[in-house]
Every structure is written in C-alpha cells, then in structure tokens.
Amino acid sequence: SPGSPSIIADRGLCAESEERLLKWLLSRERYNKLIRPVSLAQLISFFHFHLSLYRNYKTEQIMITNVWLTQNWVDYRLSWEPSDFDGIDKLRIPSRHIWLPDIVLYNNADGIYEVTVFTNAIVLSNGTIFWLPPAIYKSACKIEVKHFPYDQQNCTLKFRSWTYDHTEVDVVLRTGVASMDDFTPSGEWDILALPGRHTFSGSEPIYVDVTYDFLIKRNPLFYTINLIIPCVLITSLAVLVFYLPSDCGEKISLCVSVLLALTVFLLLISKIVPPTSLDVPLIGKYLMFTMVLVTFSIVTSVCVLNVHHRSPSTHTMPPWVKALFLVWLPALLCIRHPQNNSARQRLRQRRQQSWGLQKTKEASPGMDNPEWVGPDPGMASSPSSSPFLLSTGSYYLRKR
Known part of the structure; x- marks a missing residue:
C-alpha cells in the first residue's frame, strides 16, 4: 500500500536513532557503570523500593519466596533530549551495562544474594530508571511450633545495600505493604498481612534497611483430619481397657496396641515439625502424657490379672487385702453388699x-x-x- 514504505522507513529511522542514542549514552567517555550517579559527592542517591509477592513456600525454618523487586532511581548521566533522537523518550538497556544499587537480602539462608534474572532496565529521557527483576529468595525464619498445627508465624525479608551507607544511598518505600496482585495462593499457608517498614542499623556505619514482615497462618484442616482426630480416637481406646473382663485375655494386647499407635503418631510429628529444642508442640506434650497414662494402665492391668488368677489353693489372702477391698474401698466407692x-x-x-x-455337744459329752x-x-x-x-x-x- 502507499503507506507501507513510510512505515518501514519510520521504523528504520527509529532503530537507527535508538542505536545512536544507546551508543551516545553508554560511551566510555560519558558513562562508567562503576560510579554512583550523583553530580556531587555530598548528594544522596534516592532509591525507591517495592516488593510484589508471587509465591511463598515454607520448609524447615526456611521461607522460599518468589518475588518481583520494583526498583527505580535517577541517573542524570542517562538523560537526553527526545527531540535530538527522533522523539524517543524511553529506552530499554540491559541492566548489566548500567549502575545498579547493590541491594541484597540481608537474612539470606542459602548464600545466593543476586536476583534470578538480570532483566532489561527501562530508562526515561529525564534519567529515571525502572528495574523489575524477578528473584527467588531463601530467608531464615524462626518457627514457633508450640501451637502446631494451629500456629501463626512471622517471617521477615530484610533488604539492605551491601556497601553504601545512609549518606550515599537512601532506600525509600514506595508503599507501606507488599503487593499481592499476582500472588498464587498456597494450600498450606494463608498470608494475613505483608507490612513493610524503613529502619536503620544500630552500629556504625549506619545502613538503611527495608524490612517486610510476612504474617502467615497455617491451614490446619489437613493435619486435623489426618493427625489430630485419629490420635484422639486411638487415645480414647485406652479407657476401654478397664471395662474388659479379666478372662477375655485381651487387656494387655489392647494397651500395647494403643501404645504402639501413639508412638507412630509421635514419630510423624517429629518429621513434620522442624527439629528445635526451644519449644515442644502441645500435641507432642499431649501424646507423651497419654503414653505415660497408657503405660500406667498396662502396669495396672498386669496387677489385676495377677490377682484375678489367684485361688485359695495357691495363695492366701492377707488380712490387709480383705480390709482394703471388702471394707474400705466399697465404702469409699459407695458399693453395697449383695441384696440377695x-x-x-x-x-x-x-x-x-x-x-x-x-x-x-457341750451339754452331752457322754454321747459317743x-x-x-x-x-x-x-x-x-x-x-x-x-x-x-x-x-x-x-x-x-x-x-x-
């Protein structure tokens, strides 16, 4: 069509203009990516920071977070006049060719401090730079296991410049909370809040920190159905041991079976809960207490069976046993004698x-x-x- 050649010509002109602009901006005489972008040494580079949560996982005292870091700052050396370059007011430059703030996750747990992919940075004509790299962070998180599986955790992501103190780079929060617009819900954890705060380190030199608190709550449905309810039902069987007749021969077997089942549940909890000696889960305390009671019931059942299978031909009942079981205990338990x-x-x-x-016989001694x-x-x-x-x-x- 008649308009096609002009469109192709305009695109070619735009490509040539972008190439010319890129060479001019990143020329060695004009730009050095190792230098902080300030005109005077006393000035501070203001760095705006925002976090977008995409996915969150929880392992043994380590939180795995998939995030997008929205960062923007001003580099006066990367500004130009759009009219000199055919009206181009936006440029995409590989982030490895420009100065980047060395913001890292301070409470890292795996030693990988860099972002996952060094994406292109968007540079505006006034020198404003937007950089949105994705990252997968593994941060240390102290797990509170006392109320497992009805627990809530507070994990943090602390970001800080690795080499620039507060007199050189200032980190500014764009919003007070992290964005969850692209968050993928988890089947195990619910996120209650993601507040962010701006803090300073307490020692010299003073560094600026940006900390996000992850307030998360565990979904207890899975553990309630597969752990809590079976554990309570099996524990209730221990009470039925005292209702079994002594002649049935299954009193000890039932007690031992309940004890073994509780041991299996205790092993399952030790595999699910992170290994820590700071606190013991309430369900673990419950299982240990129940195991002690079941062990006591086994000892009691052994004593009952021992007494039950005694006979006058093999044993003699001591007087204190008669007094205890025929006089004192019936009166204490409000048991009456048979009314036959x-x-x-x-x-x-x-x-x-x-x-x-x-x-x-006493009156008639002579009767033979x-x-x-x-x-x-x-x-x-x-x-x-x-x-x-x-x-x-x-x-x-x-x-x-």
Whole structure:
C-alpha cells in the first residue's frame, strides 16, 4: 500500500536513532557503570523500593519466596533530549551495562544474594530508571511450633545495600505493604498481612534497611483430619481397657496396641515439625502424657490379672487385702453388699444350726455315737445324710 514504505522507513529511522542514542549514552567517555550517579559527592542517591509477592513456600525454618523487586532511581548521566533522537523518550538497556544499587537480602539462608534474572532496565529521557527483576529468595525464619498445627508465624525479608551507607544511598518505600496482585495462593499457608517498614542499623556505619514482615497462618484442616482426630480416637481406646473382663485375655494386647499407635503418631510429628529444642508442640506434650497414662494402665492391668488368677489353693489372702477391698474401698466407692435375701437367710440358718450343734455337744459329752433324727421318730438318718437334714428343719440327737 502507499503507506507501507513510510512505515518501514519510520521504523528504520527509529532503530537507527535508538542505536545512536544507546551508543551516545553508554560511551566510555560519558558513562562508567562503576560510579554512583550523583553530580556531587555530598548528594544522596534516592532509591525507591517495592516488593510484589508471587509465591511463598515454607520448609524447615526456611521461607522460599518468589518475588518481583520494583526498583527505580535517577541517573542524570542517562538523560537526553527526545527531540535530538527522533522523539524517543524511553529506552530499554540491559541492566548489566548500567549502575545498579547493590541491594541484597540481608537474612539470606542459602548464600545466593543476586536476583534470578538480570532483566532489561527501562530508562526515561529525564534519567529515571525502572528495574523489575524477578528473584527467588531463601530467608531464615524462626518457627514457633508450640501451637502446631494451629500456629501463626512471622517471617521477615530484610533488604539492605551491601556497601553504601545512609549518606550515599537512601532506600525509600514506595508503599507501606507488599503487593499481592499476582500472588498464587498456597494450600498450606494463608498470608494475613505483608507490612513493610524503613529502619536503620544500630552500629556504625549506619545502613538503611527495608524490612517486610510476612504474617502467615497455617491451614490446619489437613493435619486435623489426618493427625489430630485419629490420635484422639486411638487415645480414647485406652479407657476401654478397664471395662474388659479379666478372662477375655485381651487387656494387655489392647494397651500395647494403643501404645504402639501413639508412638507412630509421635514419630510423624517429629518429621513434620522442624527439629528445635526451644519449644515442644502441645500435641507432642499431649501424646507423651497419654503414653505415660497408657503405660500406667498396662502396669495396672498386669496387677489385676495377677490377682484375678489367684485361688485359695495357691495363695492366701492377707488380712490387709480383705480390709482394703471388702471394707474400705466399697465404702469409699459407695458399693453395697449383695441384696440377695435367700442367700442371706441360708447363711443365717447355717450359722444358727452350727451354733446349736456346738451347744448340744457341750451339754452331752457322754454321747459317743449320736444319730440325727427328725420330728417324726420313724424317720432316722445316718450321719452321712446329716448335712441335708440340717438344712430342712430342727432336729435333735438320740442315743442308739
């Protein structure tokens, strides 16, 4: 078309102008990337900083954060008049060819302080530079495990210039909070807040710090379903040990099974929670206390089974055992004696008859071979049938 040649010509002119502008800006006589961009030594380079969170992970006391660092500053040496270069007011320059503030993550945990990719920097005609590099940082984070898995953590990202103090480079926060517009939610952690603050180091020389606080909360649903509920259910089985009859033979087996299950849960918690001796999780304390109680129940069950399987032919009951289990404990536990009237009457009759027989023997010492007889003189009984006769009525002795 008639307009196509002019468009191609304009694009070619623009490319030539950008090339000419880039050579002029980065010429050795005019620009040195090792020099801080100030016209006087007493001036401060103001560096604006902003953090955008993309993704966040948590491992053993290390927070892995995928962020975008928005940085901008003014370099007067990279300014030009747009009219001299065909109206070009914006230029993209590889960041390795210009001066960059040496901002690093101060509380780094893996020794990699640089950003992931040195992207191009956007340079405006007035010398303002925008640089937006992505970075994956691993920062040290102290984990509070006391309320696991219903815990909240406060991790920080502290950024500081590695060599420039506050008299040379001043870091200014663009906003008071980090941006979460491009954040990818995590299934394990919820971010409550991302405040940022501007601080100074306490020792000389004084450095400017920019610190972002990551207030995060753990999602407890996974651990509640797979850890807390099974642990509570298995623990409740330990109470049923005392309801099992001693003859079933499963009291000790149930106690040992519960103890082994609690040991497995304790090992799982030790693998999930970061190894630290500063604090012990409440669920760990609960499991240890429950294991002590289950161990005590095993000892108690052994004692119960030992007493249960004793018999008069093998053991003699001491008097203190009778007093403890037949007098003191029933009264303490509000346990009454069996209310079986027929059994009590038979016991009372046997006692009366035994007492009467003893009195009769004392009153008739000359009777050598007494014979039990009933109310009817015609009904006589031999001595071998006397126990039956004693339980049916009143009888007297007759000498043969």
